[in-house]
Amino acid sequence: MKNPGKVTKNIILFVFSMAVYCLVYSIISRQTTEFLKWWTVLSILIILMFIAKKIRACINYFTSGDSSGNSETENMILHDKIKPKKMFYNQKESQAINTLNSLLSEENYRKVLDRLDSKGMRKGFACLFTGGPGTGKTETVYQIARETKRHIMAVDISQTKDCLYGASEKKIKGIFDTYNNLVGKSEVTPILLFNEADAVISQRKELSDHNRAIDQSENTIQNIILQEMENLTGILIATTNLSQNMDIAFERRFLYRIAFDKPSAENREEIWRTLMPDLPEELCQELSKKYELSGGQIENIARKVEVNLILSNNILPMATLLQYCKDEIHSSIDNSRKIGFTA
Ligand SMILES: Nc1ncnc2c1ncn2[C@@H]1O[C@H](COP(=O)(O)OP(=O)(O)O)[C@@H](O)[C@H]1O
Ligand SMILES: [Mg+2]
Structure with missing residues (x-):
């Protein structure tokens, strides 16, 4: 864009x-x-x-409702522009996502706000989606937004880091100001999305002499976000690959948490079927049993296949498809070593 x-x-x-x-x-x-x-x-x-x-x-x-001129709202994802996508979840996630979808429907969301308000409680609705890469966290936010007709203000939190002293803090405050302004002006409360917010919700650092200035600036950013979350009036959804090493202060502030697991063999079969509808039925079953891939990995393979079909006159050798599956498995093992996941 x-x-x-x-x-x-x-x-x-x-x-x-x-x-x-x-x-x-x-x-x-x-x-x-x-x-x-x-x-x-x-x-x-x-x-x-x-x-x-x-x-x-x-x-x-x-x-x-944005007055910044240099607007964050340029990163708005409009709900009616989001393409519907069929998602397949394991039972535990499925229940949690259905509940969240229902809570965020306009009618129920208003009731939640009124109830919290009447009890004198904070009205911010902060959710955290955790899970390995490609398990459908980001796509789920999009689909919830589409279904509940909420626009998304997406923030790339890594872009808010600024080497100029105090500039990052200003940027973070600016994001929340813009969002709060937007909430005030919008009939249907939009979603503030902190995608891949690992750095934000990881444990705050003990300050040592080494890298002191950088660590201090990161801690300040985290403290500002914590404070802004206290005053939040809308809906914040953060996604992260981190499952451990999360700052306890952040954990407390999320009203709702959903852990995304890799799909079961049955769900993998459904994902193969949906993303590659031309694949023969037996092959869908075989691939889903043989390769423990995430939805994101299956999507990667499906895209590679589409590109390959252009060059190969619409004929895909079986060996190529299997090689794509193996490549995805290997790249995920390499990545998990790098970021400390168990394969
Ligand atoms: N549970 C799922 N069901 C169907 N498709 C999935 C699922 N998980 C992932 N995908 C596919 O993988 C793509 C990438 O997923 P994404 O939401 O970006 O993963 P994450 O944010 O967890 O890294 C999605 O757009 C979707 O096509
Ligand atoms: Mg994501």
């Missing part, structure tokens, strides 16, 4: 460079009148672009 904010910045930067170029050129060639003419044209262009940027910020403000 193109980021309109970045496009505007790049255009301004380009026009500004042209202006500097004109200035240098006219000084070198001593053609001051020519320079003045171009300089005026480029200055007017820069001013017009600034005005356009401000107008866009105002439109954002009135349509989605």
Whole structure:
């Protein structure tokens, strides 16, 4: 997705460079009148672009409640743009997800808010999805958003780290301000998604002399998020691959937690069937029994197969399919070694 904010910045930067170029050129060639003419044209262009940027910020403000201009709402995922996807869960997850879906339906969500309010309790609804890569955490957030008709404000938390002192803290505060503003303006409360929030909810660091400044900044970010979660009025969903080593203070703040496991053999069969509907029935069964793959891995294979079919005249050698399965198993073993999961 193109980021309109970045496009505007790049255009301004380009026009500004042209202006500097004109200035240098006219000084070198001593053609001051020519320079003045171009300089005026480029200055007017820069001013017009600034005005356009401000107008866009105002439109954002009135349509989605964002006043930052450099808006986080550019990362909005609109519920009606999310494609429906059939998900297959193990029984435990299935129950928890159904309950969450039902709680987040507008009617029930209002009741939850009223109830918490009447008891004088905090109204923020924070959920945590944990589980290995490819187990469907992110997709589940999308599907819940689609079903409950909630837009998603997605935040890439790793992008909020800024080497400038105090800048990360400002960014985090800015995210929550933007979101709270959005909640105030929206008829249906959107979801704030912290995808892959491992760094945020991992244990806060003991400060040592080594890397002190970085650790302190990370701890400050975590403290701000903890505080903002206390004041949260909307719905926050965080996803993480971490299952242990979670900061206890964060654990307490999540009202609802769902642990995603790898799919059972039966579910794997369903996923194979859904993602590769042309696969013969017996092969679906065989692959699901033989390879303990996650949904994400099966999707990777399905995509590789689609690409391969273009080159191979719609014929896929069996050996290639099996090789893709083995590759996925091996890459997951390698990754689990790197991030400390057991294979
Ligand atoms: N339980 C599942 N049922 C069906 N498809 C799944 C499931 N889990 C994962 N997938 C497939 O894998 C893709 C990637 O999953 P994703 O949600 O990104 O995993 P995670 O966020 O846990 O790493 C999904 O878009 C979906 O196509
Ligand atoms: Mg994910």
